[in-house]
Amino acid sequence: MELSKMLPTSRLPPSSFLLAVTATTFFLLFMAAEARWPILYRVGGGRSTWEPNANLTLWASQKEIYVGDWLYFGFNKTLYDVLEVNRTGYDRCSGEGFITNITRGGRDVFNLTQARPYYFICSRGSYCAMQGMKMEVNVTTEPPPPQQPRPVESSSGSPLFPRCGFTSAVLFLVLGVLSSSGALFAGM
Template sequence: MENFWMKLGSVATLIVTLMLILTTMAEPGEGALHKVGGRSGWTEHANYTEWSTHERFSVGDWLYFVFNRQMYDVLEVNETSFESCNSQGFISNITRGGRDVFQLKEAKTYYFICSRGYCWGGMKVFVDVVVAPPAPTPSPSGAARSLASLSLVILPLIVTSLLSLKPTRCL
């Protein structure tokens, strides 16, 4: 009798685990990656105003700065410092190795400059970040859908069959 209930518990655990796996197969979406300056990257030869007006920035997106670290840097600043190319009192220095990312975590305008005099030559960009409407939940692949549909039919049959079995006493 005890063996029967142990097997039933194992089957129930297996069923619940399978159902959880099937309902979580679709991965949540990640933010978009925007290479700052497009093909040019973060250099003094890009038009950042034009580049940023052709991009749509949403909360959760990432800015990808590609640049020569020996020549340039990337500083997040406030609007006043952005307008005057003032690197004093910057918000954050995101310069690490010349291939640096920055996540846009809230809906607001972010301002970035390159210090070392390059800001005056146009190495500065601002991005307006908006809250994106929720994306539709991706549906599982055809195989996963088929497996999920099949499991919804077969698993209850298995449970019903197991419950209808009469436990036998082992001698």
């Protein structure tokens, strides 16, 4: 079958159709460029991330963690476990009535699906009560809108692309290329 017969048809003139497809593609790319993608956090930041005598709640409080992000727990599964518990279980270092057992193979991930505080403990031995093997993570709904970077100063002292973000600068360049090639106004 001929390729031209397989492509969708349009009532728009070919140049206008091409412009519409190009504009839509660039719009989607720009939206994706400014979106925040989920982050995988290595709990505690080290290779073995879930271990005794580390203040993991302090570590978590220094991160901006959002719905959709992931936590990676790396640990020796013969010694430790990871349970998600409620606030009472966290305060008492008790795994009784736990919410989720995250322990699988010692290299386990957990998806943060709701905006709320999450509580994790090691329920084995006295690792939680005596060696502080627990963590509270506060997850928020969505990140704040990206802040616009400060304008780059040119040698003359005036900003390049004043009050514009990366998206605006790229859009400006793309429209310039399209208009100089005649593609922008070819269908009019």
